[in-house]
Amino acid sequence: xxxxxxxxxFQVLKTGQSMTLQCAQDMNHNSMYWxxxxxxxxLRLIYYSxxxxxxDKGEVPNGYNVSRLNKREFSLRLESAAPSQTxxxxxxxxxxxxxxxEQFFGPGTRLTVL
Amino acid sequence: GNSVTQMEGPVTxxxxxxxxxxxxxxxxxxxxxxxxxxxxxxxxxxxxxxxxADDKGSNKGFEATYRKETxxxxxxxxxxxxSDSAVYFCALNTGNQFYFxxxxxxxxxx
Numbered sequence: 001x002x003x004x005x006x007x008x009x010f011q012v013l014k015t016g017q018s019m020t021l022q023c024a025q026d027m028n029h030n031s032m033y034w035x036x037x038x039x040x041x042x043l044r045l046i047y048y049s050x051x052x053x054x055x056d057k058g059e060v061p062n063g064y065n066v067s068r069l070n071k072r073e074f075s076l077r078l079e080s081a082a083p084s085q086t087x088x089x090x091x092x093x094x095x096x097x098x099x100x101x102e103q104f105f106g107p108g109t110r111l112t113v114l
Numbered sequence: 115g116n117s118v119t120q121m122e123g124p125v126t127x128x129x130x131x132x133x134x135x136x137x138x139x140x141x142x143x144x145x146x147x148x149x150x151x152x153x154x155x156x157x158x159x160x161x162x163x164x165x166x167a168d169d170k171g172s173n174k175g176f177e178a179t180y181r182k183e184t185x186x187x188x189x190x191x192x193x194x195x196x197s198d199s200a201v202y203f204c205a206l207n208t209g210n211q212f213y214f215x216x217x218x219x220x221x222x223x224x
Contacts, residue, residue, distance in 0.1 A: 004157075031210055042203065042216040043158075050210045058211075090157055101146055101165070101207055105157035 001026050004106035006091050012112045013081045021076040021109050023091030030096045032074035033103065034058075034066060036087040043090065049074055081113045116141045120204045120215035127194055127222050135189040135218045137178075137204035145206040147171075147180050147187040152201045152217070161189075161202070194222045 004025045013019055025032065030051045035043040035058075045058030049068040063085060065077045074093075078085060088110050092103040121136040139147065146165045150158040162171030167182035176191045187204060199222050204215040 033212070040216060043214040045211065048210060056210075092158075102148060102160045102163055103158075103207075103212060105150075105159070107157045 003027065004091055004093055004104050006089075006106035006109050008109060009107065010110045012114065013078075014114050015082060017081050018077070018079050019081065019111075020078075021089055021091075021111075022073070023075065023106060024073045025091075025093040025104070026072065027093060027095070027104065028071070029093035029104070030071070031094045032068065033092040033094075034064075034074070034076045035090045035092065036060065036085075037090060037108075038087050046076065046089075081111075083113045085111065086113045087111060116145070116206060116208060116211070116213045118204050118206055118213050118215040120202075121218050123201075123217070124219040124221060127220070129196055129222055129224050130193045131222075133189070133191040133194045133198075133220070135202055135204075135220070137187045137189065137215060139185050139187065139204075139206050139213075141185075141206055141208060141213075143208050145208045147178070148205040148207065148212075149176070149178055149187070149189050150203040150205060150214075152203065154200075158203060194220070196222045196224055198222050 007022045033048040034046040047066040049055045052071045091106040094103045117140045148163045149161040151161045162173040164171040164180035170179045201217045
């Protein structure tokens, strides 16, 4: 099992450009998440999807859109990138079991917006 | 609301020293509590967890006990190694959402 995979690993954008971050999991998990990690601020939730076909806003959704393409894949789109979106982005997934409720994380995408 | 507060870092210790990283939480309902570890350039990995009051999570010599009366989940290790150098995150889960602390950076020197 690959677990949670993310592409790309690194990306540099100019202000105003758009891009999509891809995430896939092979653990048959129902829930998937997008976080951003900034120095001194821990992880902040951007969007999450509790199940296929549903998405909900997290703490910092402005400037982002998401698509839960199927059970495996959850993408994050920046329509018009801004320097404030320079960050490390992590995708995570979890099962709905109450006993095994930990999140599994991907390796991250390091995004720089110039 | 729900939130996690953890000890500010960075923390620097000598090898074989005792480690404590404090974590307290505010939550509605009955959350599960977690410690995650992040090594440089990598994603977060689950270190240990506890799902109810008085549970003790343990892994790789690390321990944390879910204390409902003090709303705490402090991370401890009796003898740290250089390989424990990483950033440690305390987190809680209620329903579908997770809430993370800001992370504590640990450096262990030989």
